[in-house]
Amino acid sequence: MALPDDWALLEEVTEYETSWYDGGYDRYEQPDGSEKRYYWASLPPAVVVVARLESDQVATVKTGSDGGTGRADPVDPDEDHLLFVEQFRPPIRETHLELPAGVVEEGESYTQAAARELEEETGFRPSSTALLQEYAVATGLLRHDRAVVYAEGLELGEQEHDSNEFLEVWTVPVSDALERARAQPANDSTVSALLLAQNDQLL
Numbered sequence: 001m002a003l004p005d006d007w008a009l010l011e012e013v014t015e016y017e018t019s020w021y022d023g024g025y026d027r028y029e030q031p032d033g034s035e036k037r038y039y040w041a042s043l044p045p046a047v048v049v050v051a052r053l054e055s056d057q058v059a060t061v062k063t064g065s066d067g068g069t070g071r072a073d074p075v076d077p078d079e080d081h082l083l084f085v086e087q088f089r090p091p092i093r094e095t096h097l098e099l100p101a102g103v104v105e106e107g108e109s110y111t112q113a114a115a116r117e118l119e120e121e122t123g124f125r126p127s128s129t130a131l132l133q134e135y136a137v138a139t140g141l142l143r144h145d146r147a148v149v150y151a152e153g154l155e156l157g158e159q160e161h162d163s164n165e166f167l168e169v170w171t172v173p174v175s176d177a178l179e180r181a182r183a184q185p186a187n188d189s190t191v192s193a194l195l196l197a198q199n200d201q202l203l
Helices: 055-060 110-122 174-182 188-199
Strands: 008-017 022-029 035-042 046-053 081-089 094-098 101-103 124-136 145-156 167-173
Touching: 046 055, 046 110, 046 124, 046 188, 081 110, 081 174, 094 174, 094 188, 101 110, 110 124, 110 145, 110 167, 124 188, 145 188, 167 174, 174 188
Parallel strands: 046 145
Antiparallel strands: 008 022, 022 035, 046 081, 046 101, 081 094, 081 167, 124 145
């Protein structure tokens, strides 16, 4: 992307590389003639999935070693639910109830990645997906794009967690989903995804 006429990129430096992200800085000449380093971390794109589970399928969600269901609230037989996962996030040392999400692999579209991640994390495969929004995240520090995908028409598939995924599947009634997402500890990806889905009149 082209820079504004009054900014000049003098140097781009990658200081370290990891299996997850790269980090470094760009040295700029700013509009007033001064120079400044702007530090960044570069991550692969990711997708967050708002997955609607029809009311008659809620009882099929089985989690935990005892085979019990992981539900946030009593089941209303007439209300659809959304799929959530609960997992510990080591970098911030908190356990979050959040929407399924994951990295977009090379060659995948956002909707393809959403379908794959949803099945891997929850065991449900969507028959329909729709891209709601793509946006840049934390633009003061990150080079990272994220998308929100809405999924429905869920069918049982094959759950397959990554080696660093220790999570429990939950279902939350659609009417309670945003309130649950805003309860502390809350995270940006889940709250923003639900707000987008609600704005698009999907919830």
